Amino acid sequence: MKIEKYLRNITFWHMMIGILSLATGVTFGLFQVLARAGIYKYGSFTYGTKIYYQGLTLHGVLNAIVFTTFFIVGFLYIVTEVSLKRKLNRGLVHLSFWTMVVGTLLAAWAILTNKATVLYTFYPPLQAHPAFYIGATLLIVGSWIAILNTVITHLKWRNENPGKLTPPPMVAVHATYAVWFLATIGVAVEVLFFLIPWSLGLVKSINPELARTLFWWFGHPLVYFWLLPAYLSWYFLLPRIAGGKLYSEPMARVVFLMFILFSLPVGTHHQFSDPGISSTWKAVQAFLTFMVAVPSLLTAFNLAASLEYAGRVRGGNGLFGWIKKLPWGDYRFAGMIGPMIVFIFGGISGIVNASYNVNQVVHNTSWIPGHFHLTVGTASAMTFLTLSYILMEKLFGKRPWSKKLATWHAYLWVVGVLIFSWGMMQLGRAGIPRRTHLGLSPYMNLEEKILMGISAVGGVLMFTSFLIYFINFLATVFKKPDVANVEEVDLEFTDAYHRENENLPRYLDNFTIWIAIAVFLLIVTYGPIFYDVFRSTYAVPNAFSPFNPLNLIK
Amino acid sequence: MKWDFIDEYEAWAFKISLGLVLVFFVAVIGIAVLKGIDVPTCVTDFKPFDKGELVQIGPREYQLKLLARMWSFQPNEVVIPVGSKVTIYTTSLDVQHGFEIEGKAVNLMTIPGAVNKAEIVFNRPGEYRFVCNEFCGIGHQSMYGVIKVLPEAEYEKWKQEHGM
Amino acid sequence: MMENRDLKDFKPKGAVAFFIAMILMYAVMWFAIYALLIISRGG
Numbered sequence: 171m172k173i174e175k176y177l178r179n180i181t182f183w184h185m186m187i188g189i190l191s192l193a194t195g196v197t198f199g200l201f202q203v204l205a206r207a208g209i210y211k212y213g214s215f216t217y218g219t220k221i222y223y224q225g226l227t228l229h230g231v232l233n234a235i236v237f238t239t240f241f242i243v244g245f246l247y248i249v250t251e252v253s254l255k256r257k258l259n260r261g262l263v264h265l266s267f268w269t270m271v272v273g274t275l276l277a278a279w280a281i282l283t284n285k286a287t288v289l290y291t292f293y294p295p296l297q298a299h300p301a302f303y304i305g306a307t308l309l310i311v312g313s314w315i316a317i318l319n320t321v322i323t324h325l326k327w328r329n330e331n332p333g334k335l336t337p338p339p340m341v342a343v344h345a346t347y348a349v350w351f352l353a354t355i356g357v358a359v360e361v362l363f364f365l366i367p368w369s370l371g372l373v374k375s376i377n378p379e380l381a382r383t384l385f386w387w388f389g390h391p392l393v394y395f396w397l398l399p400a401y402l403s404w405y406f407l408l409p410r411i412a413g414g415k416l417y418s419e420p421m422a423r424v425v426f427l428m429f430i431l432f433s434l435p436v437g438t439h440h441q442f443s444d445p446g447i448s449s450t451w452k453a454v455q456a457f458l459t460f461m462v463a464v465p466s467l468l469t470a471f472n473l474a475a476s477l478e479y480a481g482r483v484r485g486g487n488g489l490f491g492w493i494k495k496l497p498w499g500d501y502r503f504a505g506m507i508g509p510m511i512v513f514i515f516g517g518i519s520g521i522v523n524a525s526y527n528v529n530q531v532v533h534n535t536s537w538i539p540g541h542f543h544l545t546v547g548t549a550s551a552m553t554f555l556t557l558s559y560i561l562m563e564k565l566f567g568k569r570p571w572s573k574k575l576a577t578w579h580a581y582l583w584v585v586g587v588l589i590f591s592w593g594m595m596q597l598g599r600a601g602i603p604r605r606t607h608l609g610l611s612p613y614m615n616l617e618e619k620i621l622m623g624i625s626a627v628g629g630v631l632m633f634t635s636f637l638i639y640f641i642n643f644l645a646t647v648f649k650k651p652d653v654a655n656v657e658e659v660d661l662e663f664t665d666a667y668h669r670e671n672e673n674l675p676r677y678l679d680n681f682t683i684w685i686a687i688a689v690f691l692l693i694v695t696y697g698p699i700f701y702d703v704f705r706s707t708y709a710v711p712n713a714f715s716p717f718n719p720l721n722l723i724k
Numbered sequence: 725m726k727w728d729f730i731d732e733y734e735a736w737a738f739k740i741s742l743g744l745v746l747v748f749f750v751a752v753i754g755i756a757v758l759k760g761i762d763v764p765t766c767v768t769d770f771k772p773f774d775k776g777e778l779v780q781i782g783p784r785e786y787q788l789k790l791l792a793r794m795w796s797f798q799p800n801e802v803v804i805p806v807g808s809k810v811t812i813y814t815t816s817l818d819v820q821h822g823f824e825i826e827g828k829a830v831n832l833m834t835i836p837g838a839v840n841k842a843e844i845v846f847n848r849p850g851e852y853r854f855v856c857n858e859f860c861g862i863g864h865q866s867m868y869g870v871i872k873v874l875p876e877a878e879y880e881k882w883k884q885e886h887g888m
Numbered sequence: 889m890m891e892n893r894d895l896k897d898f899k900p901k902g903a904v905a906f907f908i909a910m911i912l913m914y915a916v917m918w919f920a921i922y923a924l925l926i927i928s929r930g931g
Contacts (some may be wrong), residue, residue, distance in 0.1 A: 601858035719794035
């Protein structure tokens with residue numbers, strides 16, 4: 171497929187804005203582990219705490235929202251055009267990009283000037299500058315424009331190709347965007363109807379529990395928005411990189427459709443500890459969260475079978491002999507198998523989080539950042555960094571400046587994040603809270619300080635790994651192309667051992683059905699939850715700066 | 725429904741995955757129903773309050789009204805005899821806070837405009853640290869307190885010393 | 889290239905073994921935290 175120059179360039183800028191955001195966020199991440207371990211103090215106490223939490227806000231917003239959204243939108247443009255062999259609407263691509271850029275700049279200004287030190291969950295009554303909320307809204311609206319563009323393109327493709335099955339990578343694109351769109355409705359309602367009027371001073375009161383519930387309507391499905399593009403790469407790129415085939419294409423499709431179904435009515439598992447929601451409905455969403463673990467478990471099997479196929483093609487024998495034969499020295503393989511291995515542990519720690527009363531052991535403890543650095547922080551983020559190398563090659567003919575560094579960055583990250591997360595999880599089990607400048611906490615005992623030090627070692631390794639990546643990536647960007655004047659872009663999607671054929675039931679290619687059931691599950695589970703919130707919680711005339719315990723509302 | 729596009733290995737992976745999460749689900753709901761180890765639920769019979777205190781409501785039974793504000797708990801030291809059953813109600817005066825008792829798996833969000841509740845029995849003497857586990861501003865890291873669970877004799881002594 | 893080589897009648901025995909091992913590890917790790925809940929609430 172010939173990709174137009176404008177789309178290649180704008181995809182590059184999606185990627186670049188994402189990676190520069192990540193670089194900023196990661197740098198604050200380094201300061202945070204050092205500060206928590208009491209090694210680095212950021213100057214005076216007041217200045218130190220201010221900048222710790224400001225840095226934490228930057229770390230969360232830039233890494234988890236800006237980096238991911240920009241990168242995913244850019245990557246999925248390419249997947250859409252390549253797999254459908256059809257052009258996107260150029261005007262909408264630009265409109266989406268600039269809306270997202272303006273939104274990001276507004277929010278970044280508010281955070282950098284310390285007017286929005288509210289962390290990435292921005293729970294009221296902590297109040298940020300209106301620019302923060304408006305910026306976040308624009309970022310989301312920009313991504314909606316990208317979704318609209320993709321859906322229009324797919325519908326046109328359908329009209330031109332009656333009776334044809336949607337290509338499997340495109341199924342993954344749809345799943346990603348379906349989840350993202352339905353999820354962002356929750357946060358859009360929270361921000362537009364409650365936070366913006368309240369931060370502008372138009373209304374005085376806010377119901378914090380209602381805001382939380384709307385936030386988590388968005389906040390958990392958000393993680394599948396991060397994860398599904400990584401799954402897309404693992405399913406449809408990795409098997410071929412490994413020298414084999416995807417074991418089962420239809421199963422991959424079923425998995426992505428299951429994500430549409432079960433990704434959404436799950437946000438309340440972040441609110442097991444909340445007042446205002448009855449335990450019955452918490453249990454219902456716990457059950458649905460368990461259901462959304464199933465497609466991930468199936469993914470583990472399907473991908474293991476795909477890699478086994480590759481290893482056997484490469485001459486591996488015996489029950490596990492094929493593992494040795496896989497191309498461990500290939501940077502693309504290293505950069506995806508690394509996150510996959512780490513995600514095995516991310517998966518089980520996530521199931522623990524979702525486990526209703528068991529969550530009481532870990533809720534809001536250091537266990538949680540331990541968990542999500544294994545998932546979004548590695549499974550998604552590192553896969554995206556690997557994709558950034560692949561995209562530089564496919565779009566601009568530039569192979570990595572150093573393939574060796576690209577490989578080693580991946581393995582170093584794996585070691586770093588496993589140490590970091592192990593330390594954080596042990597601290598969590600000891601009851602040490604998350605989102606806390608523990609270097610200044612009076613309640614830390616010696617054992618906990620040692621664990622903090624261990625996780626700091628992991629953090630330093632992670633930072634070093636990122637630095638290697640960053641230098642290598644910039645060197646790749648600025649080098650001369652290995653292949654001049656790339657026009658044809660082939661992402662080299664994998665072939666499958668079990669291929670989809672005409673016998674596939676048509677309901678597996680009808681996204682409307684699955685999205686409709688997802689909406690139904692959302693309404694059925696969230697209806698009673700909002701009823702509970704309304705009957706047992708109140709709006710309060712509160713607004714606070716994180717720096718001052720005096721109410722801003724007189 | 726025709727599912728012949730999935731082979732026997734995939735079908736088994738599907739059953740095993742579903743089986744695993746169902747075992748987990750039965751396990752968590754089981755201890756909630758049988759042992760009362762549950763998550764907080766919707767509280768409608770207790771209005772938000774603005775004073776934190778410990779009230780004895782029966783022999784070995786206490787009600788702890790715990791108030792969170794930037795950046796302290798009221799009360800931040802609670803002394804009770806061993807074997808006490810404590811019903812905790814918690815709310816916040818300003819922003820969102822958290823309330824977590826170390827080693828007791830009591831973990832409550834403390835939200836302005838809402839009341840959260842947990843019941844817990846302290847069968848072993850000791851000092852139980854509790855901390856705020858939700859970001860609540862720049863004083864967050866020093867927001868903590870302690871529940872002292874004293875053996876019977878020591879508790880009587882403590883009561884006399886404090887004129888109670 | 890190796891990509892052109894196809895395996896006939898491929899049975900993912902290794903993947904099955906890996907998957908079962910992973911599920912068992914999941915169960916062990918999960919019940920460890922589950923036990924922590926019961927112990928902490930019990931005493």
